[in-house]
Amino acid sequence: MVDVTSRDLVIGVVGCGAMGQGIIQVALQGGMKVVAHDAMVGGAEAGAKKVIARLDRLVEKGTLEADAAAAIKDKLVVSNGIEDLAPCGVVVEAVFEDIEVKRDLFTAIEGVVAEDAIIASNTSSLPIGSIARVCKHPGRIAGLHFFNPVPLMRLVEIIQGPATDDAVIEKLVTVGERFGRTPVVVKDSPGFLVNLGGRAFTTEGLHLEHEAVATPAQVDAVMRDCGHFRMGPFQLMDLTGIDVNYPVSMIVFEQFLNDPRLRTTPLHRALAEAGRFGRKTGQGHFRYDDKGQVIDPPSPDHVTDAAPATTVAVATEGDEALAELLERAGLNVRNDDGTMPVVAALYGEDATGFAARTGTDHTRLVAIDTTGDTSKRITLMTAPAADPAHRDAVAAAFAKAGVAPTVIQDSPGFILQRMRAMIANLGCEMAQIALATPSDIDTAMKLGLNYPLGPLEIAEQMGVKRTYEILSAIHDATRDPRYRPSLWLRRRALLGLGAHQTA
Structure with missing residues (x-):
């Protein structure tokens, strides 16, 4: 089989659009000779010129030496026909997502390259097995899924189809490393790893909006400030485009046979059908000006002119995180006199359920989410028919202490608990079905989606047992199978194991 460690390894890239150009660039910068091919007349030449222009810009910025750039450019060959791929040890296909086009192309490539050459697809959604089934040597067919923009995104998913030889996967790991990427090996499955794993973040945000629990601005602010995500789910959807993320979600x-964990909402579809795709159309979940800035951005903060509370009763005694929060807000804990706010730290439970279960006066109950980073923002919620004066007084106390209060409608798990538990649960389910190793799942989600932590790392930060308890409580409250805990999570929670424990 081809020696992918050889200095003389030749990489073929078929399809010289944006993704193909990025793959060409990282292969060249990895020191390999590249043959660029495109079926469109002039396509390969145009793509090569854009790659060269990018290299020139790197020289101008001082991030690439001129001599090194010249040597790199000399390794780029523009194909005059598919037969020019003959010397390639690895060919990467990066054409548009059409299964018949890819099958025809792979058949043509097989007729040109050596029998030990590896042929990989950059597909983001089509099954590798479906492409390989028409090939003479399906064992050498695999996925090599890069992320856009390729030169900036360090991740590459290596997809092992049903017939892909293990040796081919090992060699593609080496190729990915030579490209300067971080490779993760993924089983052939709908959405592969990142496109599947990202569904929890966006769809749970959409469900919070659908249930009128919180506004998009509130969800985004909590995920940024309390969860340390670079963007909230609604910002992300508007940036990538609802014309992209809605079809991928569907x-x-x-392809997962309508698994409720992956279900989106009617509003998501409505925005797509209305052509409100986000920044690119000027309106999505938010409205945008010509520069892509949000017009009249809604505030996630609860504004009140109520006098700050100074004393509260506590319905969940012994919660250290709650005690620290109350002290920081200058709230003194006293025995309940029947007139003061009653605060509670809830985990996976809504205020209604807690009040009914414990007999707490729901009109004075103010539920507080103590999870995540509460240094800048705190989330409060109350049950239906609660007296808003108690909520406002507690919110005012936090605001006075410099912590922005976000007030939401009653919800099992608030915002952050629901979002993080669902992200963790989907990560655990990916581990359960052996989509990838636990560590690769975390790596892929951090590099592919800029998560602050991987899904299984989130479970361990929250506490595996607590994550399981939060999901179980949400599932009990909603009876929605969307929130059923993964068996991977359940077993490790019950046995007191870490989320990464494999055996």
Whole structure:
């Protein structure tokens, strides 16, 4: 089989659009000779010129030496026909997502390259097994899924189809490393790893909006400030485009036979059908000006002119995180006199359920989310028919202490608990079905989606047992199978094991 460690390894890239150009660039910068091919007349030459222009800009910025750039450019060959791929030890296909086009192309490539050459697809959604089934040597067919923009995104998913030889996967790991990427090996499955794993973040945000629990601005602010995510789910959807993320959500949902964990919402579809795709159309979940800035951004903060509370009763005694929060807000804990706010730290439970279960006066109950980073923002919620004066007084106390209060409608798990538990649960389910190793799942989600932690790392930060308890409580309250805990999570929670424990 081809020696992928050889200095003379030749990489073929078929399809010289944006993704193909990025793959060409990282292969060249990895020191390999590249043959660029495109079926469109002039396509390979145009793509090569854009790659060269990018290299020139790197020289101008001082991040690439001129001599090194010249040597790199000399390794780029523009194909005059598919037969020019003959010397390639690895060919990466990066054409548009059409299964028949890819099958025809792979058949043509097989007729040109050596029998020990590896042929990989950059597909983001099509099954590798479906491509390989028409090939003479399906064992050498695999996925090599890069992320856009390729030169900036360090991740590459290496997809092992049903017939892919283990040796081919090992060699593609080496190729990915030579490209300067971080490779993760993934089983052939709908959405592969990142496109599947990202569904929890966006769809749970959409469900919070659908249930009128919180506004998009509130969800985004909590995920940024308390969860340390670079963007909230609604910001992200508007940036990538609802014309992109809605179809992907539906494809993954349908290919997983309508698993409720992956279900999106009617509003998501309505925005897509209305052409409100986000920044690119000027309106999505938010409205945008010509520079892509949000017009009249809604505030996630609860504003009140109520006098700050000074004393509260506590319905969940012994919660250290709650005690620290109350002290920081200058709230003194006293025995309940029947007139003061009653605060409670809840985990996976809504205020209604807690009040009914414990007999706490729901009109004075103010539930507080103590999870995540509460240094800048705190989330409060109350049950239906609660007296808003108690909520406002507690909110005012936090605001006075410099902590922005976000007030939401009653919800099992608030915002952050629901979002993080669902992200962790989907990560655990990916581990359960052996989609990838636990560590690779975490690596992929951090590099592919800029998560602050991987899904299984989130479970361990929250506490595996607590994550399981939060999901179980949400599932009990909603009876929605969307929130059923993964068996991977359940077993490790019950046995007191870490989320990464494999055996």
